[in-house]
Amino acid sequence: MKEAFLKLPQRVYLGENLLDKLGEFLQTRKNTNVLLFTDQGLLKAGLVQPLEDYLQAHGIAYQIESEIKPEPSYTQVDALFKKVSQFNFNTIVAIGGGSVMDAAKLISLLLHTDLSVKDLINDPTKAQKHCATVFIPTTAGTGSEATINAIVSIPEKQVKFGIVADAMLPDLVLLDGNNVKNLPKSILASSAIDALSHCVECYTAKNATVMSDGVALLGAKLIFKNIIKAYQDTKDIQAREALQLGAFYGGVAITASGTNIVHALSYPLGGKFHIAHGVANAILFKACMETNKPAIEDRLAALCTNIWPEEGSKSTSAKADFVIAKIAEIVAKTEIPTDLKKFGVQETDLDFLVDSALEQKRLLSHNLKKLTRSEIAQIYKAVM
Ligand SMILES: NC(=O)c1ccc[n+]([C@@H]2O[C@H](COP(=O)([O-])OP(=O)(O)OC[C@H]3O[C@@H](n4cnc5c(N)ncnc54)[C@H](O)[C@@H]3O)[C@@H](O)[C@H]2O)c1
Ligand SMILES: [Zn+2]
Structure with a gap:
């Protein structure tokens, strides 16, 4: 017997100027409130502004969080989760490289639970998704937008670790060429x-x-x-x-x-x-x-x-x-x-x-x- 399977995001769009696809997706969600998750490099590169403009123009409520550092540790993700869990969001739109998308995946699993990232490191079977996720990759790249993995560093062991759970697959992926045009x-x-x-x-x-x-x-x-x-x-x-x-x-x-x-x-x-x-x-x-x-x-x-x-x-x-x-x-x-x-x-x-x-x-x-x-x-x- 041979096994053949793949796990896939719900929907993937490729091309340029794909924000209407995001709009269509958000319209299918009741009381949409977006956590716009990104990092400082993306803000500086000007890649978040079009998203903000779009959400504003369409009257979609959002809050932005951009403090995640490249290649984050599990404690950094826990700390950020504490901060963003005060926002009343039900959808994460993550725009960035693997660091941003991995942290966003973990936040979608921690939301409405008492879990910490350490708990998921110890037992990834506890992972369940508690909000919709949309991933917009800007490097070329980790492929995190398609994987069931989130990688964090464990500083006390001086190593990186991959948490694996099917619940990390996103609802929507936008592979927009504009996002890699000016990638250094x-x-x-x-x-x-x-x-x-x-x-x-x-x-x-x-x-x-x-x-x-x-x-x-x-x-x-x-x-x-x-x-x-x-x-x-x-x-x-x-x-x-x-x-x-x-x-x-x-x-x-x-x-x-x-x-x-x-x-x-x-x-x-x-x-x-x-x-x-x-x-x-x-x-x-x-x-x-x-x-x-x-x-x-x-x-x-x-x-x-x-x-x-x-x-x-x-x-x-x-x-x-x-x-x-x-x-x-x-x-x-x-x-x-x-x-x-x-x-x-x-x-x-x-x-x-x-x-x-x-x-x-x-x-x-x-x-x-x-x-x-x-x-x-x-x-x-x-x-x-
Ligand atoms: N989840 C997975 O399946 C998976 C797979 C491979 C790697 N990873 C993890 O992903 C992380 C690395 O991600 P990465 O390589 O995408 O880099 P990154 O997300 O760490 O980003 C690196 C830097 O590039 C900047 N940047 C990203 N896109 C840009 C753009 N278009 N223009 C200007 N600046 C831009 C960011 O602001 C950041 O400063 C590591 O932690 C790695 O372990 C995850
Ligand atoms: Zn890799």
Whole structure:
């Protein structure tokens, strides 16, 4: 028997100027009162104003909250929840990157309960959604708008952690190209590499299904073919939109097969050294694929055949190497800082990194290759 499933948001719209779709959705809700959830970077980028204008023009009550920090800790989300729970909202419209959307997901689960984020970390089966959610992603991106995960850091353990619950799926997603038009190059690159790692990890995962394979491949192709173009030519809006869609597909793939090696090793780098999630993934991506190669060679080769059919005459091993070389080329050409020493990581941190990665049991269980302690240590050493 084979299992094939995906979990999807209720409705997704792609294109530009999609706010009427938000209006239509809000009209279906009684006594709509919106929590407009975002962060300071989005306010500065001017991406929240059109939403405010729209809500005002249509007489829809809203309150804005923008204090969430990038890559928040669970205590920060709890504190923000206390603040916003005083507003009488029944719909969250979250506009931002993964940090904003993940915090919004958690708030939708905490509302009208006595739970804290720690309770959900300890027992995600307690998660139930208590208000409608609308996600408008602005990076290109985590795919959080499509996943059933919310990632928080746990400062006392110096690590990041993924809470997983179906209740996190949103009611509406707007993939509006306008939101990535002016995304700064460095965030574009690191968030798109995060998305690429979602697609490649899902395509090579132990739990991959025919359906997760389909969407992971669509996403991988869009990102492989467009990321360098989008980075080098900031006016190439089509390439940016391709990354935005590829990131969405990566998120959908995660709902079935989950991420694995890159994310398991990346969380300690984010948790202790505060390296941005996409940057940490970029640093580890090639070395992780090389270590996994004996177990996933045929999967990488299938990616190669599908995305670069002109390489079809190569051997399976050479095709896998081709994909790994493309990953390395992308990291180099998008100028992502990869020197761990510059982030304060020392060789003496190796034991912490390995112990902490081994704690990511959920992610490592999705990896086709069972990783030994020494293999994990070798990966970190390779990027130091
Ligand atoms: N839930 C999931 O499935 C999932 C998947 C992957 C990563 N994540 C998590 O998402 C977080 C990272 O999210 P991210 O990479 O999207 O970045 P982010 O949300 O942390 O944003 C990074 C910075 O970019 C700014 N920004 C975002 N969009 C912008 C735009 N269009 N113009 C100008 N500035 C903009 C933000 O204000 C912020 O300062 C991490 O915590 C990561 O662990 C979650
Ligand atoms: Zn990720």
